[in-house]
Each structure stands twice: as structure tokens, then as C-alpha cells.
Amino acid sequence: MGNVLIVGDVHGNTEHALKLVRVAAHRDCAKLFAVGDFGAWEHTPAGRRYFDVVNKAAKKAGITVYFLDGNHDKTSLLHELYDEQRDDEGFLICRKHLRYAPRGHRWTWEGTTFAAFGGARSTDKGRRLAWEARKAEQIDKRRRYGSSKRPDTAGTLWFPEEEMTDDELVELLAADSSPVDVLLTHDKPRASQPKWNRKDKPECYPNQDRIQTVVRALRPDLLFHGHLHVRYTDTIAAGDGDWTRVEGLACDPDASQYLEYSTDHTWYVLQLPYAGADTAEPRSLPA
Ligand SMILES: [Fe+2]
Ligand SMILES: [Fe+2]
Known part of the structure; x- marks a missing residue:
């Protein structure tokens, strides 16, 4: 049970969340990690119920669910409620089996280093x-x-804290900009080229540029993100001759508008410890 099931946007879709918990258990994943737009809406009764139901299912399946924040999560409330309630790895404990990775958070699972940078533009x-x-x-x-x-x-x-500010990013990278193996974000890095891109809009570029800055600083082998609601794989330059393989994950079926959608586009089984750079070579070298 050492693997991690990394999943795209859930948007508070309880049925889909429960399916993902079942997939995690069947795929030997002790951990499930959602890359934002998870459905952190505890300012509503339905949002609190959703957290309770996911927590209960995770407990029953013997897994822990983690998430970072998307533009449609009420991040300010997560900090308000759980900032003082952290586990040994620094995650905010929302429920015993449900934990939040704040922006810039870093941790190590089975010798593999991770960092999370949430947020995006609505x-x-x-x-x-x-x-x-x-x-x-x-x-x-x-x-x-x-x-x-x-x-x-x-x-x-609509949550005013939805995207990182430039100052927030500078502060997070100043605190620690050492490399990681795996970077988890909600937004895409500016350079990746999905087969279908519903966020190719000038208003979205500043935050995509911030994620690109994070890639250049942390030089991850792998980057997983959501937000675009489409499954794709690309390889981008991370600077200094390094490459980052980008895996975009699709969202829950109710929110998908992509014609070739399939539920298995919404998850990725990351085997730990991560095997290293040989799985992150570019598909083609630039001319
Ligand atoms: Fe989303
Ligand atoms: Fe999003």
C-alpha cells in the first residue's frame, strides 16, 4: 500500500470521490492526493457533510485523502479552521483521514520529495x-x-484568495527553493501544451507563469495538475538541461466538457519510491 493515487478535480462530487477512494484501495494506494478544486466548502452544510462522508469512506478503506487548493476551494476557511491542527508532516488535519497541503508545502514519502502549490484564476x-x-x-x-x-x-x-500573488510566490520560494521529485499544482505551467485547453486566456497567464517559475526553481521530474479538466501528458524544459514530465488529470464526470472523456483519465497511480529520471525523459528533444 505504498503508492499514491493522484486525482484531478473532484468539485465536491461525493459519488466520484467515493469511487476514487475505492480505486485507491484496489490499486494498493494508501494515499489519495487531489490536485485542487476538491470541494472545500465548509462554509456550507453540504460542504461539511461532504468532508465527513469522504473521511468516513477513507477510514473504512484504510487510506488517507490529501488535497491542495484549487480556485474553487475556500482556502481562507481551511487556514482559519485548521492552521493550528497539523500532523507530523505539516499537513492541516481537516478530518482524521482528510488533510490539506497548503501552498508551498513540502514533504517526503518513501524517499520521494514532493511540493504543493495550489491556486488558479477563475x-x-x-x-x-x-x-x-x-x-x-x-x-x-x-x-x-x-x-x-x-x-x-x-x-x-468566488474566493478572493483563489490565485497566488507574486509576493506570495516570492516568499514561498525564498523560504525553500531546493529541488523536488514531484510537484503537485492545481494550475498548469505556462509552457505545457494540452490537446484541449479551456484556459488559454490572457487573464489566466499570470498564474500559469507563476507555476512555470516554480518549475524552474524546483526542477521536478514530474508535475501533476488539474484545473483544465483534460488528461494529457507533455514534457517541458525545467532549466539547466532538466526536463519535467507534466501529467494533466481530468475532473469528475459531471463537470467534464471534454468529448473523449473517460473516468480513468481522472487518476494516476504513482508508485513509490519514485523510480527517478528515467521515467521522465522528454518524448522528443527540441530541434
Ligand atoms: Fe475545476
Ligand atoms: Fe480549477
Whole structure:
């Protein structure tokens, strides 16, 4: 049970999360790691229930579920609730079998070094802010009495902390920029070229550039990410003659818009200890 099942965006889809837990157990994975947009919505009753259900299933399967933050996770609340509650490896304990890897977090499993850098830009920010405003209006209308104060729905559908700032990145890399074997992110690095890219938009480039900066600093052999909701493999230059193999993972079936979608595009079994650079050679060398 030394392997890790790395999985794409779950978006709080309980059925899909339970399937992934079963896959992990069947594939000898004692750990499941979700690369963001996991569904950290503990500001809602449904979100808290989702965490409870995943925790219970993980306990039953004898595994631990880890996740980093995506743009659709309420990261600020994870820190508010669990910052003081960390395990021996520095993960935030949300539930006994459910743990969060904050931005810049590093750890070692079976001699393989990892780092997590969550966050991304939401391209539907405008729509989400409009929903929040509409929800506030509806609550207001339903109230017959009470204060005239507008109900606060800010930060319920769009999370201002969704992407790393440049200052945050500088600070994280200044704290530690030594190389790792495996980098886990939510967003794609700017240089990778997926077969289908729904985030090829100028507003998304700054955060993709930040991930690219992380790749150049940490020079990982492997990088796993979500956010694009498509399965692809690419190899990008990491600087100093190093290469990084990028594995993009697909999302839960309900959120997928990719025509060639298949559920097994949503996970990857990483065998530990990681065998090393021979599995991370570029498919083709640049001309
Ligand atoms: Fe997503
Ligand atoms: Fe995302």
C-alpha cells in the first residue's frame, strides 16, 4: 500500500470521490492526493457533510485523502479552521483521514520529495460574483423584518484568495527553493501544451507563469495538475538541461466538457519510491 493515487478535480462530487477512494484501495494506494478544486466548502452544510462522508469512506478503506487548493476551494476557511491542527508532516488535519497541503508545502514519502502549490484564476469570476449578489437580494426579499443591513454573501461562490500573488510566490520560494521529485499544482505551467485547453486566456497567464517559475526553481521530474479538466501528458524544459514530465488529470464526470472523456483519465497511480529520471525523459528533444 505504498503508492499514491493522484486525482484531478473532484468539485465536491461525493459519488466520484467515493469511487476514487475505492480505486485507491484496489490499486494498493494508501494515499489519495487531489490536485485542487476538491470541494472545500465548509462554509456550507453540504460542504461539511461532504468532508465527513469522504473521511468516513477513507477510514473504512484504510487510506488517507490529501488535497491542495484549487480556485474553487475556500482556502481562507481551511487556514482559519485548521492552521493550528497539523500532523507530523505539516499537513492541516481537516478530518482524521482528510488533510490539506497548503501552498508551498513540502514533504517526503518513501524517499520521494514532493511540493504543493495550489491556486488558479477563475474565468467565471464575473458570473460567480453576480450569483453572490443575486443570492443576497433573494435573502433580503425573504426577510420581512430585521435590520436593513445587506446579508453578506461575499466569499461564498468566488474566493478572493483563489490565485497566488507574486509576493506570495516570492516568499514561498525564498523560504525553500531546493529541488523536488514531484510537484503537485492545481494550475498548469505556462509552457505545457494540452490537446484541449479551456484556459488559454490572457487573464489566466499570470498564474500559469507563476507555476512555470516554480518549475524552474524546483526542477521536478514530474508535475501533476488539474484545473483544465483534460488528461494529457507533455514534457517541458525545467532549466539547466532538466526536463519535467507534466501529467494533466481530468475532473469528475459531471463537470467534464471534454468529448473523449473517460473516468480513468481522472487518476494516476504513482508508485513509490519514485523510480527517478528515467521515467521522465522528454518524448522528443527540441530541434
Ligand atoms: Fe475545476
Ligand atoms: Fe480549477
